[in-house]
Amino acid sequence: MNVVVCNNLTKQYGRSKVIHSMSFQLAENKITGLIGRNGAGKTTLLKIIAGYLHHSSGDVQVFSENPFNNLKVSANTIFIDNEMSFSQGLTLKELLETAGSFYQNWDHDLALRLFDYFSLDPKQFHGNLSKGMQSTFNSIIGLAARCPLTIMDEPTSGMDSGTRKDFYRALLKEYIAHPRTIILSSHLLDEVEDLLEDVLLIKSGEKCLHLSIDSLRDYAIGVRGKTEKVQEWIDRIETIHLQDIGANLSYAVVKNDRSIKELEDARQLGLEITSVSAEDICSYLTSKTKGGIDHVFNRG
Amino acid sequence: MYLTEVKSWDIVKKQYRYKLKSYFGVFTSLVFIQLLAIFFSFNGTGMSGGASNSISYEVNYYSGDIILVFMMIWAFITAIIITTKAYRYDDFSFITNRSISHFSNILFLLSVSIFAGISVYLSTHLFQVLVFYLKDNFSIIKDTLSVTTWLTGISASTLYIFLFASAGYFIGVLIQLHRGFAFIIPTFLFGGLIMDGLGGNPTLFMNVSKFFGAETSFFLFAVKVLVVSIVLLLSSIGISNRMEVRK
Numbered sequence: 130m131n132v133v134v135c136n137n138l139t140k141q142y143g144r145s146k147v148i149h150s151m152s153f154q155l156a157e158n159k160i161t162g163l164i165g166r167n168g169a170g171k172t173t174l175l176k177i178i179a180g181y182l183h184h185s186s187g188d189v190q191v192f193s194e195n196p197f198n199n200l201k202v203s204a205n206t207i208f209i210d211n212e213m214s215f216s217q218g219l220t221l222k223e224l225l226e227t228a229g230s231f232y233q234n235w236d237h238d239l240a241l242r243l244f245d246y247f248s249l250d251p252k253q254f255h256g257n258l259s260k261g262m263q264s265t266f267n268s269i270i271g272l273a274a275r276c277p278l279t280i281m282d283e284p285t286s287g288m289d290s291g292t293r294k295d296f297y298r299a300l301l302k303e304y305i306a307h308p309r310t311i312i313l314s315s316h317l318l319d320e321v322e323d324l325l326e327d328v329l330l331i332k333s334g335e336k337c338l339h340l341s342i343d344s345l346r347d348y349a350i351g352v353r354g355k356t357e358k359v360q361e362w363i364d365r366i367e368t369i370h371l372q373d374i375g376a377n378l379s380y381a382v383v384k385n386d387r388s389i390k391e392l393e394d395a396r397q398l399g400l401e402i403t404s405v406s407a408e409d410i411c412s413y414l415t416s417k418t419k420g421g422i423d424h425v426f427n428r429g
Numbered sequence: 430m431y432l433t434e435v436k437s438w439d440i441v442k443k444q445y446r447y448k449l450k451s452y453f454g455v456f457t458s459l460v461f462i463q464l465l466a467i468f469f470s471f472n473g474t475g476m477s478g479g480a481s482n483s484i485s486y487e488v489n490y491y492s493g494d495i496i497l498v499f500m501m502i503w504a505f506i507t508a509i510i511i512t513t514k515a516y517r518y519d520d521f522s523f524i525t526n527r528s529i530s531h532f533s534n535i536l537f538l539l540s541v542s543i544f545a546g547i548s549v550y551l552s553t554h555l556f557q558v559l560v561f562y563l564k565d566n567f568s569i570i571k572d573t574l575s576v577t578t579w580l581t582g583i584s585a586s587t588l589y590i591f592l593f594a595s596a597g598y599f600i601g602v603l604i605q606l607h608r609g610f611a612f613i614i615p616t617f618l619f620g621g622l623i624m625d626g627l628g629g630n631p632t633l634f635m636n637v638s639k640f641f642g643a644e645t646s647f648f649l650f651a652v653k654v655l656v657v658s659i660v661l662l663l664s665s666i667g668i669s670n671r672m673e674v675r676k
Binding site: 176180181182183192197198199200201203204205212213214215216217218219223227228230231232233234277 | 432433434435437440443446447450451452453454515518519521522523524525526527529673674675676
């Protein structure tokens with residue numbers, strides 16, 4: 130069963146299109162990473178799925194219903210981000226109890242143990258916490274609520290590296306014990322790579338790639354060597370990324386669908402073929418120009 | 430993981446309970462404002478006097494009117510405050526949709542109105558006791574009320590307070606729809622009153638207060654207040670359907 134189905138989903142603010150005819154499906158009980166640069170439309174997309182925002186055109190279905198302002202979707206979905214607002218009149222402990230009264234699958238015991246582990250003060254108020262502590266608290270609610278669709282929009286922003294690692298481990302353990310559909314957005318694929326099953330890569334409001342993490346790792350190869358040799362080899366091949374790395378050397382990234390002969394040619398030309406990490410593939414695929422940031426500084 | 434089915438009414442109750450607990454500050458401000466109102470009432474709400482050759486007399490009226498007026502303003506402001514983003518978004522951290530959010534807000538406003546209505550009655554007594562001890566009066570005449578009259582009194586106070594809360598809620602939602610209403614509404618309200626008074630024969634404010642205040646039948650008064658409040662609240666719900674749930 131598909132939990133989230135989008136068809137030609139478009140979201141406009143005035144004249145600018147933030148989400149541009151996006152179509153994809155997210156299967157049940159999978160962890161999907163939503164990866165994209167700043168301003169790619171990650172948060173807008175997640176808020177549409179969570180039912181907070183109206184979409185402008187196209188179709189979006191969550192649990193086979195339109196999510197906007199929908200009680201069934203709200204009851205089965207939890208949206209965790211760092212703008213989550215909680216009443217200033219309740220202490221953290223009372224907030225946990227309130228959350229427990231709302232969500233039917235809520236595991237209070239787990240919430241309290243995580244609460245202790247991350248040494249949060251039960252008598253503290255949410256507004257007085259530091260940014261990292263707020264993110265930690267929000268994530269605890271997200272994990273303990275055990276909603277069939279758990280959406281986390283950059284849950285680790287502000288957390289220190291120890292807490293991040295602990296949180297991802299907690300997320301994985303929870304997921305294994307109680308499988309659910311999780312959408313995790315991040316701009317640091319490196320951190321979440323080991324957790325994800327699928328990756329949905331978006332670029333300026335459009336779907337760029339949607340594939341499993343293993344296929345993403347094999348998606349491209351890097352070729353390094355003398356500039357003219359690299360140029361010669363990539364002559365008729367579409368490159369994802371081309372970079373001058375100095376000393377008359379170049380580095381090119383191409384899709385991993387070359388024939389054995391072509392790869393043999395590359396070796397003949399003295400080019401070195403390397404694999405490209407998933408993180409790098411994503412950043413090359415989503416960069417606006419092929420030359421990357423270096424391009425800005427090369428005026429000549 | 431299986432999907433859970435929830436009933437709207439259950440969630441309304443949960444949101445309502447959450448609001449009673451988390452908007453505790455509303456009750457604290459109520460107590461402070463009543464104390465302030467009692468303080469202001471000490472001058473008496475009315476006075477008359479007279480003198481002849483050998484005697485002069487002065488009659489002071491002490492009533493809970495000022496306390497009631499303060500509570501009406503308090504309810505108006507409280508209602509505006511709970512329509513602001515900070516409060517609205519609190520609901521959406523847990524399960525809700527917009528109608529549930531509105532219904533639980535209305536229930537909350539209704540309960541605080543009842544609470545305020547009863548407390549107006551009680552603090553009027555406190556105030557009268559204070560007057561008895563603190564003012565050097567020679568003679569005190571106190572109205573005694575039958576059970577039915579004080580029940581009517583409490584209900585009428587509650588209804589007045591609820592009417593103002595509904596008006597505040599409506600204006601609050603308008604302001605949330607567009608910031609410009611925060612300037613347009615006061616301009617029209619005060620502008621209207623001034624224009625009305627320019628002719629030397631103001632009717633607008635008089636007519637509005639007469640519509641509610643001059644009603645002799647309690648039943649008709651209650652119907653008038655409730656109908657106006659419900660119209661205001663339903664329009665608020667209608668207007669907010671044009672907005673995004675949470676940005």
